[in-house]
Amino acid sequence: MRSSFRPPGRRVPRPWRPRSIRGQVTALVALLSMLLLVPSGVLAGMVARQELANAGWLDARRAAGLMAAADRAGRLHDPVVTSSVPGVNVVQVVAADGRVLASSPDARGLPPLSTLRPTADDPQRDVQTCANTRLGCVRLSAVRVSADDDSTVVYAGGPVRTVIATGVFDALFAVQVGVLISIAIWAAWKITGRTLRPVEAIRAELAATNVNDLSSRVPEPAGDDEISRLARTVNSTLERLENAKGRMEQALSAQRQFASDASHELRTPVAGLRAQLEEAKMHPQDTDLDALLDRTLGDVDRLQAIMADLLLLAKIGGTPPAMGEVDLSETVRMEVSRRADRLPVRLRLARATIVQGVDTQITRILTNLLDNAQRHARSAVMVEVRHDDRHAELVISDDGDGIAEADRERIFERFTRLDASRCRDRGGTGLGLAIVRDIVRAHGGTIGVDTGDAGGARFTVRLPLHPRPSDAPAPSGTTMSLAAFSAH
Structure with missing residues (x-):
């Protein structure tokens, strides 16, 4: 017994169904156009044939009425002239006993075209006959000339239109429907191809991407x-x-x-x-x-x-851990007060400098930069906190030998020590400044080093301020407090 199991989500291809979207859309348009245009064409052909037939009957009735009026006025002569109504070329005036009194040239020599005689109650009748005529089937309108029982009858009409009798009219509609279906299929194929051309370009580019x-x-x-x-x-x-x-x-x-x-x-x-x-x-x-x-x-x-x-x-x-509000000035003040450094640290702190960060990591930035400054300073270390509308700056400078411009990027690499620091470091890991740089970057800030006012190195850390409500007063960046701490 053959199993019919197939992996979920995988569709079995149908052999009769086009594989491409272009082919599927074109096939759908072809099906819809045939479903819509073929019945419409058949219906239009039927309506057109009916209208054409009605027009023929109207011409016959009109011609018969005119001939009957002419007969009553005594102006109808043999042969009968039929040029007054286009499409009507068969006219016969038949007496009550069946004798043909007058006829048109096309009906000359023919017996009565029909035995139908209108009554006094119904003075005009329509008839289609295919007998006793050299013209094939003709449509005739029979009209009584008078109300007498022995009134003559005028038959007027013409042959059934050849275009209808031979089916050419239907063929014309069939060709028209076929042309419209072909145009719809061609347009669907072209438009779908042009629409999907960018998709093919995308597919080809993605296929070439590795x-x-x-x-x-x-x-x-x-x-x-x-x-x-x-x-x-x-x-x-x-x-x-x-x-x-x-x-x-x-x-x-x-x-x-x-x-x-x-x-x-x-x-x-x-x-x-x-x-x-x-x-x-x-x-x-x-x-x-x-x-x-x-x-x-x-x-x-x-x-x-x-x-x-x-x-x-x-x-x-x-x-990254969750960040919160950190008062940078207060963090600097507390950290410096806890340290026992060999050189005094001078502070210049702007009040209410709130940054977005992790308190322990901000403290680690300050600790590592202070350790670095204490190792290289001669007499003092300066720490300044300031801010503008968007950023806070932590500036730590010393009065040591400074850092050469060529080494100002290299010192932030891991396990990098300059020659001077190799002589003076005792137990340093070579990771302090690398840690500072990574923490600053993780907080969305920047760090740079240049030469300070005292001639030593000056490290400047820029951190984004903590977002505050629009109605909160902006912190003052001009209020400074100056303090000096000496540790031994």
């Missing part, structure tokens, strides 16, 4: 119809895919570089720690245990700091 190159775009036809919107949607999707691919490749490249840098940076303290432990194991009698523990704990602290920074970088690159 995952390695998503820069191609499908052609966008003019207008705002369904196909134009489809093309714009496809191009928008390709653009998003291209951007997503670029971000993915960038993330993979950064991940590979990050793994390479991290493995290189972690190798040194691990190797040093192993060497110290192996040396202590080989020469236990010459090993100062307290000094060994101090050194190994220092290396462990360094490893712990590196791993903590790596985890923070991974967290920053993941799903």
Whole structure:
């Protein structure tokens, strides 16, 4: 027994059905045009034939009436002249006893064309006869000349139209219907092909697009119809895919570089720690245990700091946490008051500087930049918070040696240390400024470095202000509070 199961959603193709939309639309138009035009043509032919027949009967009645009037007036002579009514060429005047008293040239020598005689109550009758005539079938109108019983009868009419008798009239309508159906099919085929031509171009372009190159775009036809919107949607999707691919490749490249840098940076303290432990194991009698523990704990602290920074970088690159209101000036004030720095920190803070961000990450930006400034400053560190209508700025500067212009982008790379910092750093991970840059970018801000007024490095962080209701008063950017904190 053959199974009739087929996967859901998959339609079985029908051999009689056209495969293309163009063919399906054309076939539908052909079917509809035949259903509409063929009955219409048949009906129109019937109506036209009936109208033509009615016109023939009207001509016969008119001619018979005129001939009867002429006979009553004594003006009807033999042979009868029939030129007064076009299409009427058969006239006979028949007496009550059946004798032909007068006739037209086409009816001369013929017996009475009909035995039908109108009565006094019905003085005019119509008859169609095909006997006793050389002209074939004729339509005749019989009219009594007078009301007497022995009144003569005038027969007038003409042959049935040849175009109707031979079916040429029907053939004419059939040809007309066929031509109209052909025009409808041809127009449907051409118009559908022209309409679907952009779809074929879109299909061909998409077929040529591969995952390695998503820069191609499908052609966008003019207008705002369904196909134009489809093309714009496809191009928008390709653009998003291209951007997503670029971000993915960038993330993979950064991940590979990050793994390479991290493995290189972690190798040194691990190797040093192993060497110290192996040396202590080989020469236990010459090993100062307290000094060994101090050194190994220092290396462990360094490893712990590196791993903590790596985890923070991974967290920053993941799903961003929910952001809220952060008072940047208050955060700076509280963080500086808790620190015990070797150099004093001077503050210049604008009040009510509310930014959109995560409080712990904003604090980490400040902490890392303050640590960097404390390592390189000679006598003091300056922190300033200011804002305009849309952004807040956190500026941290020192009076150290500054940063060369060629190194101002490189210092934000992971595990990058300048020569001067290698001599002065003690236990730094090389990730502090990289963490600052990633946090700032995650908050929709920017960070830059230049030379400050005191000649040292000046880091400027720009963060978007928190959106406030339209009726809330704008924070004043000119009110400053100046404080100095010294820590030892």
